[in-house]
Amino acid sequence: MDYYVKNNNIIVHEKDFDLDETLDCGQAFRWKKIDSDYKCTYTGKFINDELTVSQTEDCFIFHNISEKDFLDKWFEYFDFGTDYSELKKIFSQDETLAKACKYAKGIRLLKQDSWECLISFIISQNNNIPRIKGIIQRLCDNYGGNFPTAQALSQESPESLAYLRSGFRARYICDASQKVNSGEVNLTKISSMPLEQARTELKKITGVGDKVAECVLLYGMHRTEAFPVDVWIKRVLAEYYPNGLPEYISADAGIAQQYLFHYMRTAVSA
């Protein structure tokens, strides 16, 4: 990856990156595609920092941000410090993963906020992606366009959250908010715990089971060995990996999972 400053923009060259594949592959729910003269443009936020980013034929434009903000925030968010060519080379020793990596070459694992991830993936359970986005949108709209803090959400009740139309998940959102706000569940500490201990801590929240805990670890804490298994990954495992996953992916199994999920959901079943 390399970049330079031009006017008020940061211009990035990175071949292992595609906005559609990265921002709309079920790992994040709050990026919006907007009309532009570029190949595509998205606008979104990390915590309270807003970004508009475009993809052209040969580069990416991070609009209207300083070099410092780019390096301090977005470089990390988009995981530009990791060489995805190297990862894909390792994954592609396996036949199915080779196809998945070739199918969507530009997927990257975003380094998202753990709190937002926790609530987002609680909402995701037994739900579909368009509706997950809608619920999160209604939630953020209610807080001036920002994702509410644990402190703010801990004031709510399942009844007061009725406007979300999140169904049975509302009481899970409340339990998570209260436990995080009180410190009973400490996301910062959990992020550096041994994996099994971290899972146990996250599952103290009502509504957080194996799958949601794994998603929080992977997407919100960048624990790349975490491996969420949803209905699509269950299909991949049953169809292509009856004897389990290859050992050589284990350190970054979660990233491999992201290619497999997208491949199965949009290519194989289409």
Add this chain to the structure above:
DNA sequence: CGCCAGGACGCCC
């Protein structure tokens, strides 16, 4: 209309 969705929980054995 019926089936399904980036599941978790409670209850049963």
Add this chain to the structure above:
DNA sequence: GGGCGTCATGGC
């Protein structure tokens, strides 16, 4: 410890 019904809501 594994199997099964239930839980809201709405996308398709």
